[in-house]
Amino acid sequence: MIIKKLAIIGASYLQLPLVKKAKEMGIETHCFAWREGAVCADVADFFYPISIVEKDEILKKCQEIGIDGITTIASDTAVVTVNYVASRMGLLSNPDDYSEVTTNKYKMRQCFLENDVPSPKFTLVEDANHYQISGFRFPLIVKPTDRSGSRGVEKVLDPVQLEEAIVRAQKESFEHKAIIEEFVTGKEISVESISFEGKHYILQITDKVTTGAPFFVELEHHQPSSLPDDIKEQVCKIVLNALDALHIQYGAGHSELKITENGDIKVIEIGARMGGDFIGSNLVQLSTGYDFLKGVIEVSLGDFHEPKIIEQHYSGVYFLSEETQYLKPIIEHWCDYPEILEAEINNEELRRVECSGDRSGYLIYQSDKKYKI
Structure with a gap:
């Protein structure tokens, strides 16, 4: 029996379900990521402490291994490497030429504009001291061009807040650029x-x-x-x-x-x-x-x-934070709730959240009717 070999880009908790599923399917798993936070290192069949942005190094190792496929979940940065390696090994992936369009918010907005996909009005900020917002009305949304998990995303109400938000977004951005968008309610x-x-x-x-x-x-x-x-x-x-x-x-x-x-x-x-x-x-x-x-x-x-x-x-997830502290006793006694399938508190300190990494826990439910806590 020939065992398939799958490269997985990333080894944080986000990739853990993917690694476990592949192993359940009898597939040999090869994980690539920094050692720090690599919870998949002890679960995957093979782990390589190579940063997910080191595309050529990962490509070389994948060629040595002779992988049959490469994938990732829940990571925009890893998507770029997946497409890069797959395209050079003749494996299935999205076109490498379009990797940046699917991971860069500004280039994605441009693509939407060119293809009549309805999306918010936008402008790029490369220099925090020079940007054009004529035709825009406050409030506005400021984002890094190339981050996920709500990092650096902020609603601003006036020019002073806008300047501050641009600086913060550019600091979060890998390419040190920000995008300003019209604020869409709904x-x-x-x-x-x-x-x-x-x-x-x-x-x-x-x-x-x-x-x-x-x-x-x-x-x-x-x-x-x-x-x-x-x-x-x-x-x-x-x-x-x-x-x-x-x-x-x-x-x-x-x-x-x-x-x-x-x-x-x-x-x-x-x-x-x-x-x-x-x-x-x-x-x-x-x-x-x-x-x-x-x-x-x-x-x-x-x-x-x-x-x-x-x-x-019906299924869903609730996240624990200072804003949702009412969830804490429910998560602590989640076994008393038949609809809750899984729950965890990973930080006893409940913070007001500015990005998804600030959340302190979660619960996942499944129900045959709408489930409201």
Whole structure:
């Protein structure tokens, strides 16, 4: 029996479900990441302490190993390396030429503009002392061009706050650039999808609850979305067009959108990867029965099977922070709640969150009806 070899870029807790799933499937796992925080190092069959941005070094090692596929979940930075290595080894991935478009918010906005994908008005800031916002009205949103997890994202109300937010966003950015966007109010959702050979399959739509201004860090995710069916249909049509525009042909997709009170739909950003926060790794399978992790692995190995939605449940995740301290006793006694499948407190200190890394714990649920804590 020939054992398939899978390279996984990243080894933090975000990749752990992927490593475990691959091993469950009888696949030999090869993980690449810094040693610090590499919880997958002791789980994967092989671990290589190579930074995920060291593309050529990872390529060389993957060629030595003779991998059959390469993938990642929930990491924009790792996506670039996946596409780079795969394209040079003749493996399945999205086009390397479009890696930056799917990981850089400014270039993504440009792509949306060129392909009639509805999205917020925007402008690039390369120099904190020189930027153009004529035609914009406050409030505005400032973001690093190339980070995820709400790092450096901030709503600003006036020019003074804008200058300060630009400096913070540029410090967070790998390329030291920021993007200014018009502020879109409305319901936040994400669309979870998987693609193979350019055909896209919508798996689920997720409702989001955030901290709100100024940092908009996610505190809850719930599936399926409570949107009316006609709006869901419009959302899916827009997302399919956006996935095509970004040349996403293989693997998971995580599309974030806002729907205004007037019913306007705006694409905020799209990741050529699973959604983090347990959305892709846990919630999709809990709400639909479709094994999303297995599907992503099969795509990377060229053995894809069309998704079948075999179940309909409600699933979701709540995150613990100072804003949600009411969750602490529930998480501490989560076994008393039959709907809660998993819960953990990883930091006893409850902080007000400015990015997803500030959250102190979580609980994941599955229910046959809407579950509100």
